[in-house]
Amino acid sequence: MPNYSKKSLKGNVMTVCGPINPKDLGRVICHEHLLIDFRVVLNEPPNKKDIHYMKEKINLSNIGWIRTYWNSNEDNLLLEDINDSIEEMADFRLNGGHSLVEVTPLGPTRLENQHKKLKLISEKTGINIIMGTGFYVDNSLPDYFNAKSVEELASIIIEDILKGNNGVHSGIIGEVGCSFPLTENEKKSLKSAILAQKETGSAILIHPGRHESSPSEIIDFIQSEDGELSRTIIGHIERTLYDYNNLELLAKTGVYLNFDQLGIESSYYPLNPKKYMPSDHQKLEFIKAISDAGFNNKILLGHDIYSKNRLKKYGGHGYSHAFESLLDRMETIGMSKEKINDIITINPQKILTFE
Numbered sequence: 001m002p003n004y005s006k007k008s009l010k011g012n013v014m015t016v017c018g019p020i021n022p023k024d025l026g027r028v029i030c031h032e033h034l035l036i037d038f039r040v041v042l043n044e045p046p047n048k049k050d051i052h053y054m055k056e057k058i059n060l061s062n063i064g065w066i067r068t069y070w071n072s073n074e075d076n077l078l079l080e081d082i083n084d085s086i087e088e089m090a091d092f093r094l095n096g097g098h099s100l101v102e103v104t105p106l107g108p109t110r111l112e113n114q115h116k117k118l119k120l121i122s123e124k125t126g127i128n129i130i131m132g133t134g135f136y137v138d139n140s141l142p143d144y145f146n147a148k149s150v151e152e153l154a155s156i157i158i159e160d161i162l163k164g165n166n167g168v169h170s171g172i173i174g175e176v177g178c179s180f181p182l183t184e185n186e187k188k189s190l191k192s193a194i195l196a197q198k199e200t201g202s203a204i205l206i207h208p209g210r211h212e213s214s215p216s217e218i219i220d221f222i223q224s225e226d227g228e229l230s231r232t233i234i235g236h237i238e239r240t241l242y243d244y245n246n247l248e249l250l251a252k253t254g255v256y257l258n259f260d261q262l263g264i265e266s267s268y269y270p271l272n273p274k275k276y277m278p279s280d281h282q283k284l285e286f287i288k289a290i291s292d293a294g295f296n297n298k299i300l301l302g303h304d305i306y307s308k309n310r311l312k313k314y315g316g317h318g319y320s321h322a323f324e325s326l327l328d329r330m331e332t333i334g335m336s337k338e339k340i341n342d343i344i345t346i347n348p349q350k351i352l353t354f355e
């Protein structure tokens with residue numbers, strides 16, 4: 001079992017099958033979940049008459065409802081069949097995908113032996129999988145979290161990266177879960193992530209709170225802890241920032257911007273019903289605007305798939321959606337092939353390479 005050091009990892013990308021040359025990443029999608037137990041967000045539907053949907057198995061007669069109320073059906077929130085993942089990754093490959101960042105955090109959202117299963121999926125499909133580590137939002141932390149100090153939590157993350165688990169190593173810290181405002185536990189988790197970043201040279205990928213002020217709160221915190229903004233990815237841009245000026249302010253801090261809600265075309269957003277999920281077209285317009293403003297080198301893409309309804313097997317758009325449909329649409333609205341190619345190859349190379 002190889003053990004790595006910060007020095008030996010420098011210049012490499014760590015996949016579940018071991019370190020690779022960043023140039024071998026090919027086309028990369030930067031925020032996904034292949035295997036996840038996302039029942040931590042299960043909630044009753046807003047309308048009591050719909051309660052019967054909660055326990056139904058996903059099928060053609062309820063998929064239309066589930067697409068809107070995706071967190072009110074238990075079966076929908078569980079991605080545990082590795083054969084489904086293998087089929088989806090074969091399709092990803094057919095559509096020109098080569099690498100994928102899997103950021104299911106430590107704790108209750110992970111399946112048993114998740115790391116071994118991800119390695120198997122990678123071996124069976126040839127897709128490079130960069131696995132995350134670190135801790136999610138306050139309500140979905142591992143049992144041991146409270147009893148451990150920041151330093152102890154950091155060593156768990158560091159071990160995941162340098163030492164690995166049965167020969168499978170994490171290659172990124174994330175998704176690190178944040179609410180707005182940050183809770184004490186989330187500050188502890190962020191601190192441990194920043195410490196681990198210093199010890200490993202890894203990037204950090206952040207799940208911000210659902211509030212326009214959340215990214216700036218997180219950035220202030222990272223700066224106060226002496227973290228590196230240029231090695232930080234702020235995810236879920238689409239459901240966090242609705243005002244272009246705020247997006248530009250965020251870009252100016254030097255973080256990477258992950259447009260990772262691609263493919264969701266239901267405007268009702270159950271986790272924040274007072275706001276909405278923009279359409280793919282609106283997301284692409286934001287991407288183009290921030291690219292035109294000089295920040296093309298900070299843009300990353302993802303679908304953040306965490307439910308069955310978004311898999312192709314269940315009538316969803318699948319992990320290939322960006323490659324299958326959106327890159328052409330980016331060109332149609334006026335982005336150059338070169339810029340688009342940078343977004344899916346060069347930018348991921350830069351951020352995923354250990355420093």
Ligand SMILES: [Zn+2]
Pocket residue numbers: 031032033103175304306
């Ligand atoms: Zn996610």
